[in-house]
Amino acid sequence: MYNVSNADGTVGKAIQVLDQVASFRRPVRFSELLANSPFPKPTLYRLVQTLSNQGMLAFDPERQTYSMGIRLVRLAHSAWRYSSLVPVARPYIEALAAKVGEAVHLAQLDNGHVLFVDKCKATDHFETLAQAGKIAPGYCTGVGKAILAFMPEVEQNRALDQQSYTAYTPFTLTNRAALMTEIAQIKEDGFAYDREEHEQGIISIACPILNGQGRVVGAVSIATSTNRYTIKNLEKQRPNLMRSANLIGAEAELWQVPIWN
């Protein structure tokens, strides 16, 4: 997934195993891993052992299963707290959530996927890693499309290739051509909409966050339900949303998107 071409030695393989375990979303047996693994048995065995020793995986000796280790949570906290957009953006998205009274999301792009790094619900706003860390597809979310639209062309192409174009709802854009048309529109407009493309009944308006060099570093969105809002009504939030995005962008002027984005 990352650097499919060159496997980056043993460390790369180990991380590949981490990804594999994560993809199961449940404790997994060695044999299950082995069945879907490019590595021969003893190699995989040693990798999971090492990772377990290190606390990156957790081994349950009773059931003989592996799951993700808590050490990751600790490491990720650091990433989240000191190297994502969160520290810069927090005050602005909180203010925005309070003002519009709807959920506000902050996302970055991680290898073609939208990674939600923060979320403020106007009501109870203490969610942390709960929502943060969640991933969603880029092609059918407001934040995803907003980021995609403003990416440099080479990276954009790569990202567009990585989308699955699965139809989550009848409104999902299910091919690259359709997405590209939409993206051209978004680039012109400056805003992206999620018209129930990912989840039925959920709509959002998103705006890219551009840093001082005009590089897209993430996106903010206001998400709501079709019970309370229509796209037309959401459009009225454009000034609020844009102001917040600009403020975050200005402050993130010196913040850099990691090179592998």
Add this chain to the structure above:
Amino acid sequence: MYNVSNADGTVGKAIQVLDQVASFRRPVRFSELLANSPFPKPTLYRLVQTLSNQGMLAFDPERQTYSMGIRLVRLAHSAWRYSSLVPVARPYIEALAAKVGEAVHLAQLDNGHVLFVDKCKATDHFETLAQAGKIAPGYCTGVGKAILAFMPEVEQNRALDQQSYTAYTPFTLTNRAALMTEIAQIKEDGFAYDREEHEQGIISIACPILNGQGRVVGAVSIATSTNRYTIKNLEKQRPNLMRSANLIGAEAELWQVPIWN
């Protein structure tokens, strides 16, 4: 920190580097890492390169600094969502928070340190240091002492050795002997108190979570401020707290503490 003795090959070294970068809590230059690294220059160089390629570190080419990569956030989300106590404990701590009207914390022990894995605030009256993914010392927090007290002796000893015994406040227990006395008391009593030992003005009552085999898998606490509660008043919450801890423990019967805990 983990397995200081045996370095687990290249993968172990790479993870050591991740820890080191995390410990800076800010973007860090290669030379800074090198200065505190056991590895020779080219080795460290290749490690950070590999980790950056993999998205575990993020390299800022402008400032030539490394910080934690967002890929970690994604991986950690998996750990948090599917392998911590959180999925089991969520409903109970939410109910408890609603009932007592104070912040409830859920913690696990990660290599001698308290790792807060979840938190429910009933209201917004005060800010603790605690947030999901955040770590705190074991020896001066309610949850930490509760877990330590009920650990098997061998692991307990190891954990007690790992504590720093820094005096965060005048009330902090600053040596192993004092902590051991306290721990004996806690084991007898079944409850641990934080009497402003970590943060001035913040007190808590904590209860260990024991699984079906009587093994401690974490702890729950009710944390509050000295403005609203005294330790005496907190004691009245013992039945509520214990009930929640027992319910979580029962459900986590089959949940296993990772072997490296």
Add this chain to the structure above:
DNA sequence: TTTAAGTGTCTCAAATAATGAAACTCGGTT
């Protein structure tokens, strides 16, 4: 302009760690 010092990057033979076919355990079946 030159010299020097500090960083980051690259080279290559030597040292070491990773590899994987095959063999071995150890439950639970047939």
Add this chain to the structure above:
DNA sequence: AACCGAGTTTCATTATTTGAGACACTTAAA
């Protein structure tokens, strides 16, 4: 009792990692 399958270990082979040192490149002082 023999078989099977999942997990674990062995060990000679192979490939990767290693690290002293050399090389760029930038900045700072001479």
